[in-house]
Amino acid sequence: MKIIELIIDEQMELSGIDAISIVESPAIEEDFIALKTDQKEYHFAEVSKEKKIIMGAMLVPDKPIYRRDEENGEYYIYFSQDTIRKCMEMFFQNGNQGNATFEHQEAITGLTMVESWIVEDTEKDKSNLYNLNVPIGTWMGTIKVENDVIWNEFIKTKKVKGFSIEGYFADKAKLPLSKIDDTDAEIEAGLQLLEIQALLDDMEKKSLLAKISFDYDSTLSTVKGTDLAKRLIAKNNDIYIISARHLKNGMLTKAKELGIPMNRVYATGSNTNKINKIKSLKIQTHYDNNSNVIKELGTIGKLFSNE
Secondary structure, three states, X not given: OOEEEEEOOOOOOOEEEEXXXXXXXXXXXXXXXXXXXXXXXXXXXXXXXXXXXXXXXXXXXXXXXXXXXXXXXXXXXXXXXXXXXXXXXXXXXXXXXXXXXXXXXXXEOOEEEEEEEEOOOOOOOHHHHHOOOOOOOOEEEEEEEOOHHHHHHHHOOOOOOXXXXXXXXXXXXXXXXXXXXXXXOEOOOXXXXXXXXXXXXXHHHHOOOOEEEEOHHHHHOOHHHHHHXXXXXXXXXXXXXXXXXXXXXXXXXXXXXXXXXXXXXXXXXOHHXXXXXXXXXXXXXXXXXXXXXXXXXXXXXXXXXXX
């Protein structure tokens, strides 16, 4: 079975981890990855019930993760120690420590990563105090939970048990594996790396595209806004949905309808956060029905009217 190493390409603006998701079936995964039931899971631990702090592994090095899709069939992915360290560093450099989702479906507020480190000694590492038993090179993090609904209804009741990542990665293909040991999650060494020229060509094409975003309510949610987005997508522009909503309900349905990737959908929680997100993503044109937002954005803002 083929195994693919996921890597960060720092030339790609979206490369890296956008958010941490709390999930029922924890896995060190990229987007939606189906894990075998017999694979080792990495649960988080409650560091402090009173202070509402949880700790767990964000990424584990060289852990084979089973994935299956219609295009590629069955295969495995993994992250190296170097890539994991880059993921951690870029996560904070991009100011994503407050980005969290629930089961990869809804953005949630009130979860913030307040501590982060790479395990260098399994015996002396802080994770060992909580019996988390992770290997050297693991990215560990502690999350402060200030969302009472998430804490009381999902974490305390153990309806969610661990962390999963959301982000964009390039990949390197490896030769077929003859055997994978699920018990210790180690990958056989000595496999030769093959560069994927098609991926590089695709990256070059994407660098030439325009980055255009839409507000959702009274903008993209309208027939006029949807038609405009379709025309821009047909011209191969990269389209984003950036809203002041607190949750992505409805937005994800529209994204699926238009073929917009989930990681280009943002529920920022306020107009101030929305403006900051638009600027941080280096959006070139943003359509919005809010004149105050357009004023703050300057030349990239386009006032949308449904009339």
